[in-house]
Amino acid sequence: MKKNLRSLFSLFLVAGALQVQAQEEMVDEIVKEANENSKLEELAHEMVDVVGPRLVGTPQMKNAHDWAVKKYDSWGISAENQEYGTWRGWERGITHIDLVEPRVRTLSGRQLAWSPSTGKKGVTAEVVILPEAADSTAFAEMLSSVKGKFVMISVNEPTGRPPYNWEEWATEKSWKKMQESIKETDSLWRNRIQNTGYGYRELPKALEEAGAAGIVTSNWSHGFGANKVFGAYTDDIPTIDLALEDYGLLYRLAENNNAPKIKVVAQSKDLGEVPTFNTIARIEGSEKPEEYVILSAHFDSWDGGTGATDNATGTMVMMETMRILKKLYPNPKRTIIAGHWGSEEQGLNGSRAFVKDNPEIVANVQALFNQDNGTGRVKNISGQGFLHAYDYIGSWLEPVPQEIKSEIETSFPGTPSSGGTDHASFVAAGAPAFMLRSLNWSYWDYTWHTNLDTYDKIVFDDVRSNVILTAIMTYMASEDPETTSRERAVLPINRRTGEQMTWPEPRDAERKGGLD
Incomplete structure (x- = not known):
């Protein structure tokens, strides 16, 4: 009886050793195949x-x-x-965005996913900043001012340098000042949006219904050259997203009454x-x-x-x-x-x-x-x-x-x-x-x-x-x-x-x- 138990125990040990050996061989083969x-x-x-x-x-x-x-x-x-x-169903086509007044420059940007098409000829129109209103009633009265124009609905960032870049190079005083500027700018823009009476998703549609030529956004991702790119909320007019640098350019031109005008060719297909x-x-x-x-x-x-x-x-x-x-x-x-x-x-x-x-x-x-x-x-x-x-x-x-x-x-x-x-x-x-x-x-x-x-x-x-x-x-x-x-x-x-x-x-x- 003891001899049989010893034999059985030995068999278990051998089986266990063989299993471990098989695992080790398989792991070695996986590593080799993956690397070589x-x-x-x-x-x-x-x-x-x-x-x-x-x-x-x-x-x-x-x-x-x-x-x-x-x-x-x-x-x-x-x-x-x-x-x-x-x-x-939707298929992205060519996007080309040019500043045509007060000077000529090709801008970096793209149409958002599911954006309506401009067709091959594109759309040329003045760019304006989202009207600033005291409340939703006042905004409703100002909506007619966007007719036929591209409307900018994103905050104009105070800096295009990521936080880590400021922390590495700026003086403590300068970085603190910039942080305060960022906080204030964001707060003012949130209030501007809130006073329209619309959320970020609903606002583009309201502007579209008021006759805007298109929507311009800049969803900066806090990295050099990086923007988040999501979907459009318009049915008939194009929605484009611009790089922070070019969005800021348009914003400053509009803010200083330089009447910037852009031409947008944003081709796409609605596939049902x-x-x-x-x-x-x-x-x-x-x-x-x-x-x-x-x-x-x-x-x-x-x-x-x-x-x-x-x-x-x-x-x-x-x-x-x-x-x-x-x-x-x-x-x-x-x-x-x-x-x-x-x-x-x-x-x-x-x-x-x-x-x-x-x-x-x-x-x-x-x-x-x-x-x-x-x-x-x-x-x-x-x-x-x-x-x-x-x-x-x-x-x-x-x-x-x-x-x-x-x-x-x-x-x-x-x-x-x-x-x-x-x-x-x-x-x-x-x-x-x-x-x-x-x-x-x-x-x-x-x-x-x-x-x-x-x-x-x-x-x-x-x-x-x-x-x-x-x-x-x-x-x-x-x-x-x-x-x-x-x-x-x-x-x-x-x-x-x-x-x-x-x-x-x-x-x-x-x-x-x-x-x-």
């Missing part, structure tokens, strides 16, 4: 340079979905575009109602095919730049991870899905639709790994409020190379995300979904939703590091003999409200967007 045969630069060029920005409802977004399916097919991975709703999609790729599981490890990244972007760090980099991480795993780990224990979500930027619509439409998958998620916020290497992983997340996340991180793992901070059990990016759609439904949060790389000021979010901002060494991390954690999650626990931690008291936090509720997607 990387396809990241190829993916970046094709997605960012060739396909370009991926605004929901545009032909470029559909081109991106089709490109991803073909790319997966070339790797022997099945993929498809899954329609989940419709959106307002078009379908919206998620691209879903799968590597089928061999032992537990109805349990899932999901690789998550939103595929869409705003189109001021080309969406390189928001979120081509996250998309590249998941696509490259799928390629590597298909090559090195073609028969995973659990099914591995890559979800490339549409219309995240308008409210997590693609991932919310997937959660709503695929309850059987969501109920059997082993883990979801999401990457979104920029080009940096992963710095933080939270347990998202799952009580036992430490147990499995910790074990999956164990074989990750030390130079990658040592930089990652973890927080367990953490608190559940209620929005912001796509893992929150799954967390709300109770699925163990985790954000691979990365280093900043000046993301918020320079590339998040800006005109500067372009290929040259990608830090490929950091993205490669994230591929290695994601591929190893996906492999470990797939191989784990245990199914992950979904038990929720008791959530803490919200310091702001003084009330206990509650788990976020699942929400459906907007299935018909931008068409009101």
